[in-house]
Amino acid sequence: MHFDGPWSSYASLTRIIGSVVDVWPQHQSKLARDFSLYGDRDRAMLDSIAADILSALGGDVREAAGDYRWTCSRMLDAEMRFRRDGSSANASVDDLLSGIYGSKDDTKRYMNGLLLSQILWPQHAGPLLYFRSEYLASVLPGAVHLEIGPGHGLWMAGILQRDSSAQLVGWDITRECLSFTESTFQRLCPDLKPRLEIRDICDNTWHRPSTESEGLFDSVIASQLFEVVSEPKVAALNIHRSLAPSGRTFICSPINVAAPDHLRRWMHEDDLLAVLRSAGLHPTKLLRFGNQPGAQKIGAGYSLVVEAARSNVGETR
Incomplete structure (x- = not known):
């Protein structure tokens, strides 16, 4: 072309x-x-x-x-x-x-x-551009990041390209999915490898106290996650538990969109935001990315980006 x-x-x-x-x-x-x-x-x-x-x-x-x-x-x-x-x-x-x-x-x-x-879909490219240019710029060097469901690994690799001192952990539920993340790092960052683990963010054993990852992460990235997990509330609670007291989470989720790996369709962003708030994740910034300006206003699908900080569980600010 x-x-x-x-x-x-x-x-x-x-x-x-x-x-x-x-x-x-x-x-x-x-x-x-x-x-x-x-x-x-x-x-x-x-x-x-x-x-x-x-x-x-x-x-x-x-x-x-x-x-x-x-x-x-x-x-x-x-x-x-x-x-x-x-x-x-x-x-x-x-x-x-x-x-x-x-x-x-x-x-x-x-x-x-x-x-x-x-790079080809505005609803995916927009959040990634914001993540690389704005979100990562606000995270201190050497931060400990967790990405849940790193998939192709492009988001995670972007962290280390910006900050080689960052510590990265990636969780997914299958070895096959993590293999794609590993492949991307072998080609983009061969000397900088994340710790990749098979782990389910909806594991209910996290409700027990003193888990090994509790309060560990300065940043948790959950892009395209809440539409594919079995229990969104449990996932949100476990993200809250995994964050350090001053930690933040970057969440990106499609609204009014169907896909072959989705378990649910968030028809309205308020439904997702209610789940996050009930788990103690207080949104500090909301951004919307669609195929065309104003797409979300006419009922078209779009991506919602939420930056959130820890608050008291059950708080609904």
């Missing part, structure tokens, strides 16, 4: 978008329309992220472009199912593990598709 004017200077973006358009020509107009929303600063940052994605892929960009188209098709299937009968793609974590994450090939295709979505 050729970009007129300043676009032509963004080599990594052009390579990825060109590969996507090669396998999906009909997608070109939407990509051009979406990228018109960004200014020069954001385009430059997206090009840097695109370079990271190319490195993480190890050169398989055309294959990943096909996986991106496949992922978009699965997203459409999930949306059509919800509109047809009001149900999400999965009723339980077992459904999830036997569905999109039940096949190594499907898991790889989905991870690759989501990796490209980090």
